[in-house]
Amino acid sequence: MDHTFHLPNSGHNFDAKSSKLGMWLFLYTELLLFGGLFLVYMVYRELNSEAFLLASFKLNVWMGTFNTVLLITSSMTIAMSITALQKGNKKLSVNLMWLTIIAALGFLVVKYFEWGAKFEHGLVPGMEHYDTLPMGERLYFYLYFFMTGLHGLHVIIGAIFILFVIRGVNKGTVTPERYSLSENAGLYWHLVDLVWIYLFPLFYLIH
Amino acid sequence: MTVDALPYTDFYKAKKGIWSWLFTLDHKRIALLYLYAIISFFLVGATLGILMRLELFQPGKDIIEPQTYNQIFTLHGVIMIFLFIIPSIPAIFGNFLLPLILGTDDVAFPKLNLLSFYLYVLGALFALSTLIFGDGPADTGWTFYAPYSVKTGTNVTMSVLAAFILGFSSILTGLNFIVTIHRLRTPGMGFNQMPLFSWALYATSWIQVLATPVIGITLLMIVAERVFGIGLFDPSIGGDPILYQHLFWIYSHPAVYIMALPAMGVVSEIIPTFAQRTIFGYKAIAYSSMAIAFIGYFVWGHHMFTSGMSGPAAIIFSILTFLVAIPTSIKVFNWLATLYKGSIVIDTPLLYALAFIFNFLIGGLTGLLLGALAADVHVHDTYFVVGHFHYVMFGGTGFAFFGALHYWFPKIWGRMYNKKVANTAFAIFLIGFNILYFPMLILGIMGMPRRYYDYLPEFTSLNQISTVGSWITVTGIILMLINLIVAARKGEKAPDNPWNGITLEWQTKSPPPLENFDKMPQIPEGGPYNFPNAYKHKH
Ligand code: HEM
Numbered sequence: 001m002d003h004t005f006h007l008p009n010s011g012h013n014f015d016a017k018s019s020k021l022g023m024w025l026f027l028y029t030e031l032l033l034f035g036g037l038f039l040v041y042m043v044y045r046e047l048n049s050e051a052f053l054l055a056s057f058k059l060n061v062w063m064g065t066f067n068t069v070l071l072i073t074s075s076m077t078i079a080m081s082i083t084a085l086q087k088g089n090k091k092l093s094v095n096l097m098w099l100t101i102i103a104a105l106g107f108l109v110v111k112y113f114e115w116g117a118k119f120e121h122g123l124v125p126g127m128e129h130y131d132t133l134p135m136g137e138r139l140y141f142y143l144y145f146f147m148t149g150l151h152g153l154h155v156i157i158g159a160i161f162i163l164f165v166i167r168g169v170n171k172g173t174v175t176p177e178r179y180s181l182s183e184n185a186g187l188y189w190h191l192v193d194l195v196w197i198y199l200f201p202l203f204y205l206i207h
Numbered sequence: 208m209t210v211d212a213l214p215y216t217d218f219y220k221a222k223k224g225i226w227s228w229l230f231t232l233d234h235k236r237i238a239l240l241y242l243y244a245i246i247s248f249f250l251v252g253a254t255l256g257i258l259m260r261l262e263l264f265q266p267g268k269d270i271i272e273p274q275t276y277n278q279i280f281t282l283h284g285v286i287m288i289f290l291f292i293i294p295s296i297p298a299i300f301g302n303f304l305l306p307l308i309l310g311t312d313d314v315a316f317p318k319l320n321l322l323s324f325y326l327y328v329l330g331a332l333f334a335l336s337t338l339i340f341g342d343g344p345a346d347t348g349w350t351f352y353a354p355y356s357v358k359t360g361t362n363v364t365m366s367v368l369a370a371f372i373l374g375f376s377s378i379l380t381g382l383n384f385i386v387t388i389h390r391l392r393t394p395g396m397g398f399n400q401m402p403l404f405s406w407a408l409y410a411t412s413w414i415q416v417l418a419t420p421v422i423g424i425t426l427l428m429i430v431a432e433r434v435f436g437i438g439l440f441d442p443s444i445g446g447d448p449i450l451y452q453h454l455f456w457i458y459s460h461p462a463v464y465i466m467a468l469p470a471m472g473v474v475s476e477i478i479p480t481f482a483q484r485t486i487f488g489y490k491a492i493a494y495s496s497m498a499i500a501f502i503g504y505f506v507w508g509h510h511m512f513t514s515g516m517s518g519p520a521a522i523i524f525s526i527l528t529f530l531v532a533i534p535t536s537i538k539v540f541n542w543l544a545t546l547y548k549g550s551i552v553i554d555t556p557l558l559y560a561l562a563f564i565f566n567f568l569i570g571g572l573t574g575l576l577l578g579a580l581a582a583d584v585h586v587h588d589t590y591f592v593v594g595h596f597h598y599v600m601f602g603g604t605g606f607a608f609f610g611a612l613h614y615w616f617p618k619i620w621g622r623m624y625n626k627k628v629a630n631t632a633f634a635i636f637l638i639g640f641n642i643l644y645f646p647m648l649i650l651g652i653m654g655m656p657r658r659y660y661d662y663l664p665e666f667t668s669l670n671q672i673s674t675v676g677s678w679i680t681v682t683g684i685i686l687m688l689i690n691l692i693v694a695a696r697k698g699e700k701a702p703d704n705p706w707n708g709i710t711l712e713w714q715t716k717s718p719p720p721l722e723n724f725d726k727m728p729q730i731p732e733g734g735p736y737n738f739p740n741a742y743k744h745k746h
């Protein structure tokens with residue numbers, strides 16, 4: 001029997017198109033995950049528009065704006081790093097990825113201070129002051145923590161994903177010819193950015 | 208029949224030891240791991256079902272406390288839905304056969320496939336952990352309706368997390384299959400040359416990918432509500448319990464098609480093989496799967512006609528529900544047309560496929576009654592519903608599942624079962640099944656509510672018939688399983704293609720070698736079901 005026979009369409013071959021398609025499908029599921037939350041937000045904002053407006057004044061718009069700029073910039077750096085890799089400039093690519101990670105950390109630090117202030121003011125579900133708030137404001141802050149928390153988790157996962165790509169480039173498994181991992185990390189990072197682009201106006205810029 | 212005598216190494220012998228199973232990347236072995244796990248949970252769930260039926264043998268409390276009864280039907284529902292019927296056909300037969308019928312050697316992401324399996328195991332452990340930790344298994348029903356699910360002292364958190372994790376496992380399997388179907392078809396096989404089973408899996412996978420995340424996030428909200436004591440769904444703090452129901456059914460109605468479509472795919476494979484005739488209306492069957500998947504997204508409201516919903520919304524949901532019946536009946540007509548003037552060979556798999564059509568017909572027609580607004584108000588939350596969904600899920604998908612097991616058994620184990628015993632077991636199973644569930648339909652019309660451990664005396668005789676039916680049903684199932692277990696160990700060697708099938712899995716050895724094919728598989732000319740001798744038989 002011929003042991004050397006190999007199917008051309010083997011599932012064990014490396015196939016960049018497969019991994020990209022897989023990543024897109026995964027992003028759909030992420031969008032729907034947040035989609036459920038946006039739906040809930042929509043319903044409760046409709047029912048409590050007044051309270052949501054009042055509660056939104058308690059957020060720090062400047063910190064939110066700063067973070068928005070930070071994430072949009074990082075989306076740019078990650079996109080540039082992919083192009084750099086495709087053009088064969090590994091060093092530049094890695095540096096741009098580090099920049100992206102620094103932006104991610106910056107985002108998290110700002111978020112830390114923002115959340116910290118909310119804790120001080122007792123606006124966190126479960127705290128005494130929170131329980132005295134009107135119903136609508138409580139829902140607002142509940143959603144605020146749930147949604148920005150879940151988003152923050154995605155920032156962390158995205159940063160770890162990019163770390164893996166950096167390691168891959170350094171080890172030589174991600175190369176100018178075989179860059180789908182770097183592309184996928186980029187796609188994921190854009191999703192993280194995109195979700196924030198929606199969260200920012202929905203929570204900070206209500207009027 | 209001749210057995211191919213050439214020596215080769217099948218995938219069982221290719222690697223040895225327990226680790227070669229636990230860390231396998233081979234889709235066939237992963238499928239078998241799923242098989243053993245899923246059948247075990249089915250047996251656990253069935254035992255719980257039998258227990259409920261025993262309690263209901265006569266009015267009043269017999270063997271189970273009321274609270275225990277609530278926990279048992281919840282656990283029964285959770286196990287049967289999330290651990291048995293949703294993964295059953297895709298995770299077992301999809302995994303084993305999708306690469307074979309597409310003429311490739313594995314799914315697109317073998318490692319992800321193994322991860323899906325371990326997520327399944329983790330989810331199962333979470334679900335079962337409620338038996339030991341906390342205040343016992345949830346008592347909410349498998350739907351976890353708020354606000355009760357937020358307030359009850361039982362261990363809802365773990366059950367809900369289990370469903371969340373199992374959802375992830377299901378998403379990853381779906382994702383894997385979509386990519387496999389897009390990228391790994393054998394050269395020359397276009398989408399319209401694919402066997403219908405892969406079309407069914409394709410439609411199913413899209414539902415898995417696009418519907419499951421919604422329930423994931425909803426269940427997380429329930430967990431947050433319980434753990435942090437604050438709420439979105441509890442009306443006493445401004446939440447809206449109806450919103451929970453919407454979010455729940457936005458997933459759980461499409462999930463019904465995650466259960467039904469693969470079963471229809473199995474039937475679409477079995478029928479042409481046992482009629483030895485090309486399938487009637489290939490495209491109609493293939494595209495109706497996609498149509499069902501699509502329309503299925505927009506009908507979730509039919510579970511909530513009595514929960515508070517505006518008149519126009521209810522009417523729209525009702526009309527859309529009726530629309531789903533169209534692509535479903537298209538399939539049934541095409542199957543029957545395929546059998547018409549075919550050279551029918553009556554063997555066990557065909558019997559299961561026919562039983563699927565019969566049971567699914569009852570399940571589907573009772574479903575139309577539930578989808579009709581005026582009728583639903585009367586039978587909502589009665590045993591009519593319990594009868595209906597067992598006809599669809601158990602009588603439909605369950606029978607197709609066991610049909611698939613009998614159809615592909617010789618391919619998977621390379622041995623044949625005793626057909627006489629298999630047919631006897633089938634007959635007992637089918638008769639028992641109908642004795643078990645048909646009375647429930649009548650009881651529901653008479654007004655017996657579901658989810659109670661007790662009932663009024665006038666319902667006694669029908670309940671007793673139903674309980675006797677449950678004994679007959681398990682007798683059939685046990686006989687069937689014993690027959691298959693004996694056959695897997697000592698059965699007569701099966702040829703590579705015992706049913707004279709024409710799809711690609713029959714071109715390789717039974718059981719297949721590790722790489723599935725040792726030469727290029729040949730696509731049948733003129734379509735995937737173009738049996739060369741089909742018309743000769745007819746004249
Ligand atoms: C031996 C087989 C089975 C028996 C005897 C059985 C019996 C029952 C009974 C009596 C109930 C109604 C409990 C009540 O409302 O008071 C029930 C509920 C249910 N069964 Fe089964 N069943 C069996 C198999 C299955 C299978 C195979 C599935 C799914 C594929 C299934 C899914 C369900 C679900 C989802 C519920 C609803 C649980 C709830 O109300 O939350 N059952 N079963």
Ligand SMILES: [Cu+2]
Nearest residue numbers: 460463507510
């Ligand atoms: Cu439904």
